[in-house]
Amino acid sequence: MKIVTLERILKLGLTNFWRNRWLSLAATFVMTITLLTISIFTILNLVIQATSESVKSKIDMTVSFYDNVEEEKIQSLETALATMAVVKSTHYIDKDEALSIWQTLPIKDRTKQLVTKDSNPLPRSLQIKAYNPEDLSKVAEFFDNYKPLISRISYENNKDIIQRLINITKFIKQIGWIISLIFITISVLIILNTIRLTIFTRKDEIEIMKLVGASDFFVRIPFIIEGALYGILASILSTFLLYLAIHFISPMVSSYLGTVAFDLNLFFGLNFWRIFLLQLGAGSFIGIACSLFSAHRYLKV
Amino acid sequence: MKFFFDKKNENGEPNKEQEGPLIEFNEVSKKYGQIIALYKVNLKIKRGEFVCLVGPSGAGKSTVLRLLIREEKPTKGHIAIAGRDINRLRHKELPFLRRKIGMVFQDYKLLPNKNVCENVAYALEVCDATKGEIAHKVPKIIELVGLAERTNSYPKELSGGEEQRVSIARALVHAPRLLIADEPTGNLDHDNAREIVQLLLKINQAGTTVILATHNRDIVNNLRKRVVTMREGKIISDQMQGKYII
Ligand SMILES: Nc1ncnc2c1ncn2[C@@H]1O[C@H](COP(=O)(O)OP(=O)(O)OP(=O)(O)O)[C@@H](O)[C@H]1O
Numbered sequence: 001m002k003i004v005t006l007e008r009i010l011k012l013g014l015t016n017f018w019r020n021r022w023l024s025l026a027a028t029f030v031m032t033i034t035l036l037t038i039s040i041f042t043i044l045n046l047v048i049q050a051t052s053e054s055v056k057s058k059i060d061m062t063v064s065f066y067d068n069v070e071e072e073k074i075q076s077l078e079t080a081l082a083t084m085a086v087v088k089s090t091h092y093i094d095k096d097e098a099l100s101i102w103q104t105l106p107i108k109d110r111t112k113q114l115v116t117k118d119s120n121p122l123p124r125s126l127q128i129k130a131y132n133p134e135d136l137s138k139v140a141e142f143f144d145n146y147k148p149l150i151s152r153i154s155y156e157n158n159k160d161i162i163q164r165l166i167n168i169t170k171f172i173k174q175i176g177w178i179i180s181l182i183f184i185t186i187s188v189l190i191i192l193n194t195i196r197l198t199i200f201t202r203k204d205e206i207e208i209m210k211l212v213g214a215s216d217f218f219v220r221i222p223f224i225i226e227g228a229l230y231g232i233l234a235s236i237l238s239t240f241l242l243y244l245a246i247h248f249i250s251p252m253v254s255s256y257l258g259t260v261a262f263d264l265n266l267f268f269g270l271n272f273w274r275i276f277l278l279q280l281g282a283g284s285f286i287g288i289a290c291s292l293f294s295a296h297r298y299l300k301v
Numbered sequence: 302m303k304f305f306f307d308k309k310n311e312n313g314e315p316n317k318e319q320e321g322p323l324i325e326f327n328e329v330s331k332k333y334g335q336i337i338a339l340y341k342v343n344l345k346i347k348r349g350e351f352v353c354l355v356g357p358s359g360a361g362k363s364t365v366l367r368l369l370i371r372e373e374k375p376t377k378g379h380i381a382i383a384g385r386d387i388n389r390l391r392h393k394e395l396p397f398l399r400r401k402i403g404m405v406f407q408d409y410k411l412l413p414n415k416n417v418c419e420n421v422a423y424a425l426e427v428c429d430a431t432k433g434e435i436a437h438k439v440p441k442i443i444e445l446v447g448l449a450e451r452t453n454s455y456p457k458e459l460s461g462g463e464e465q466r467v468s469i470a471r472a473l474v475h476a477p478r479l480l481i482a483d484e485p486t487g488n489l490d491h492d493n494a495r496e497i498v499q500l501l502l503k504i505n506q507a508g509t510t511v512i513l514a515t516h517n518r519d520i521v522n523n524l525r526k527r528v529v530t531m532r533e534g535k536i537i538s539d540q541m542q543g544k545y546i547i
């Protein structure tokens with residue numbers, strides 16, 4: 001095919017889009033909604049996955065010991081823990097480190113000053129991470145035998161977060177996909193009908209083109225360009241709306257998950273091109289497919 | 302499809318089909334549902350002929366022409382163009398047939414979203430003409446049909462006669478070997494009609510076969526060309542240098 005023809009064809013597609021601008025706009029909007037639905041659920045899935053990974057890696061168990069327990073005893077316990085299959089790492093926090101952690105806590109300076117190097121009531125502790133946070137319960141069982149040595153086990157608090165996370169993940173995975181599939185189906189149907197409408201108004205045109213000698217291909221090309229245009233415009237619009245939505249949603253996610261919040265803004269920034277190109281691809285594909293499908297029946301002349 | 306109207310075949314030898322008639326209708330019948338539009342029509346048209354197709358409204362003139370560009374298929378019988386049975390053309394071959402024929406449609410069939418210039422250019426674009434060719438030929442032919450002033454108007458801004466002349470320009474622009482004109486002067490005043498007929502004659506003299514379907518008694522009688530008269534789907538007379546007899 002000659003380049004002249006290609007240029008001519010591109011112009012045709014653009015002109016047709018403009019001359020049917022209201023219907024074209026409608027198709028573009030419906031396409032935008034479809035793309036938004038797809039990407040919101042995809043991002044939600046990714047976010048939940050990433051968040052649960054990051055939460056899992058942060059969840060640990062801190063076992064604090066009474067001051068009268070001998071240092072050797074704690075160290076032998078640490079060695080024993082390290083041999084457990086479920087344990088990923090252990091870390092011994094002595095009085096000095098406990099103090100420096102205390103110093104970094106977000107509390108009032110007056111309270112901070114209550115603890116000094118000479119009068120330090122902070123306990124020594126073992127910080128234990130498991131490969132799978134749910135296995136921390138086994139570690140807790142292990143410490144059942146050493147209850148007299150232990151002043152406090154901070155594990156119960158985290159159980160809550162873990163459970164929440166598991167719930168969200170399940171919800172998004174199971175119901176999210178069903179919802180997005182339903183949305184995609186509905187949207188494709190709407191787009192198909194919108195495009196079919198724009199083409200129906202041009203049924204006579206297609207017939208005339210064929211009668212003066214245009215090949216099916218030549219008649220189709222403007223429709224392909226139009227379909228692609230819907231996809232291109234919709235993906236730009238949808239990416240922009242997504243950006244706005246993320247700005248709005250991000251703080252809500254943070255407040256729900258507390259300190260383990262996943263930075264949606266950062267995620268969007270890092271994956272901008274991937275998100276945009278994915279939408280562009282999906283949008284152009286749906287647009288071109290719907291457009292070709294709708295033009296098909298009028299080409300029989 | 303290359304050899305459709307070409308004087309030489311693919312090996313460069315004179316085309317044997319050249320010797321037979323350009324168009325041949327053999328016992329062609331056409332029904333639209335219950336309505337019989339054509340009944341056992343036999344017709345031969347030679348290369349370079351100028352044929353007037355006349356007859357009262359509803360006689361089947363347009364149907365004959367529509368069959369020639371395969372807008373419709375006959376219900377029965379065979380139609381051959383340059384020796385090829387056009388009923389047997391595959392869907393993909395149709396554009397090649399239509400590109401060799403120029404057709405002026407009774408209802409103009411202009412593309413509503415294209416202006417005069419674009420409408421005329423479209424007939425060249427479908428043939429893969431270069432930009433240069435289009436820029437050269439289109440204004441010339443628009444000038445020839447007297448629409449130079451209206452180049453940028455859209456069909457809905459044109460009068461019936463002007464639309465008709467755009468349709469004529471589009472049919473002529475790619476210099477077809479066969480020109481089919483369905484009532485091309487129907488909406489034109491006397492002077493304009495005469496000019497268009499002169500144009501058709503000039504094109505015919507240059508070697509193009511012309512089929513002119515018309516109601517216009519004066520035109521037919523002044524032309525002194527072959528006249529094929531139809532009535533109720535049948536050919537009732539076929540005269541060389543004929544007159545409008547109904
Ligand atoms: N698409 C169609 N569907 C049904 N009937 C049709 C169709 N086209 C034509 N006819 C009928 O076929 C017959 C021949 O029609 P045709 O258009 O060939 O007449 P014509 O000779 O061109 O008439 P006119 O001089 O008015 O243009 C008419 O009776 C017409 O009603």
Ligand SMILES: [Mg+2]
Nearest residue numbers: 362363407483
């Ligand atoms: Mg007619």
